[in-house]
Amino acid sequence: MSVPVMTVPGEAPPTTAAVRAAGLRKTYGKGETAVHALGGRVGDDAAGVDVGFDRGRFTAIMGPSGSGKSTLMHCLAGLDTASAGQVWLGDTELTSLRDDQLTKLRRERIGFVFQAFNLLPVLTAAENLTLPMQLAGRRPDQAWMDDVVARLGLRDRLGHRPYELSGGQQQRVAVARALLPRPDVVFADEPTGNLDSRAGAEVLGLLRSSVRETGQTVVMVTHDPVAAAYADRVVLLADGHLAGEVHHPTADAVIDALRGLGG
Numbered sequence: 450m451s452v453p454v455m456t457v458p459g460e461a462p463p464t465t466a467a468v469r470a471a472g473l474r475k476t477y478g479k480g481e482t483a484v485h486a487l488g489g490r491v492g493d494d495a496a497g498v499d500v501g502f503d504r505g506r507f508t509a510i511m512g513p514s515g516s517g518k519s520t521l522m523h524c525l526a527g528l529d530t531a532s533a534g535q536v537w538l539g540d541t542e543l544t545s546l547r548d549d550q551l552t553k554l555r556r557e558r559i560g561f562v563f564q565a566f567n568l569l570p571v572l573t574a575a576e577n578l579t580l581p582m583q584l585a586g587r588r589p590d591q592a593w594m595d596d597v598v599a600r601l602g603l604r605d606r607l608g609h610r611p612y613e614l615s616g617g618q619q620q621r622v623a624v625a626r627a628l629l630p631r632p633d634v635v636f637a638d639e640p641t642g643n644l645d646s647r648a649g650a651e652v653l654g655l656l657r658s659s660v661r662e663t664g665q666t667v668v669m670v671t672h673d674p675v676a677a678a679y680a681d682r683v684v685l686l687a688d689g690h691l692a693g694e695v696h697h698p699t700a701d702a703v704i705d706a707l708r709g710l711g712g
């Protein structure tokens with residue numbers, strides 16, 4: 450017998466993992482200079498990293514410098530290959546794909562927001578926004594584009610080039626660019642690292658509302674407990690291993706959890 454799924458208006462629907470990893474390990478280099486960035490050494494007793502990121506939720510990844518946050522994100526996003534273990538994006542196992550298949554998957558199903566905005570300086574905001582979809586041979590849905598542009602407060606900036614925009618405006622273009630193809634997951638790597646606190650709060654609020662209002666899945670690496678408090682859940686890493694979680698985080702709860710790691 451199937452059980453009806455009840456959703457309450459205004460609340461997120463029940464979730465399953467949009468992206469997950471099992472037994473994930475990453476080692477850089479070989480021999481004596483090898484760095485076991487994630488999950489320890491292959492063959493060690495300790496298991497690799499098992500972690501899932503719920504669909505329609507905002508998750509932050511935190512931990513001390515060198516704990517493996519970027520490595521985890523890069524492996525989850527198919528930007529780096531795993532040394533062992535598996536990564537799935539929905540039902541697709543990334544770790545079994547060839548490079549060309551991974552490139553296609555990243556283009557079609559993953560959105561990225563980086564600390565450095567990564568906008569092309571010769572293109573207008575509008576051209577930057579639509580470039581990834583054009584490269585993928587897709588046409589953005591006009592109503593959806595209008596909605597994203599309006600929500601991100603970019604309507605009167607679309608004809609501007611990046612150097613004519615503030616850092617906060619540039620990052621909002623980068624967020625809109627990531628949201629436009631309706632990706633399975635948006636990965637954000639220190640998205641507020643180059644912004645002042647007000648512009649940072651705007652960008653985080655936009656990521657938050659994309660999760661709440663459109664069910665977008667967001668996974669964000671950050672050092673900032675205030676930024677992490679915008680998330681539904683914080684996953685903590687230490688020395689390349691999972692080291693705990695904070696649900697419904699406040700900045701203070703995150704600071705306490707990081708202190709517990711010695712971070």
Ligand SMILES: Nc1ncnc2c1ncn2[C@@H]1O[C@H](COP(=O)(O)OP(=O)(O)OP(=O)(O)O)[C@@H](O)[C@H]1O
Nearest residue numbers: 477478484486512513514515516517518519520521
């Ligand atoms: N390409 C690489 N080659 C060799 N070692 C690497 C490489 N990338 C990362 N590492 C090492 O792997 C470990 C984890 O790095 P990673 O960048 O994932 O940590 P992080 O938690 O994101 O750090 P930070 O907060 O400082 O950005 C570190 O010891 C780092 O020096």
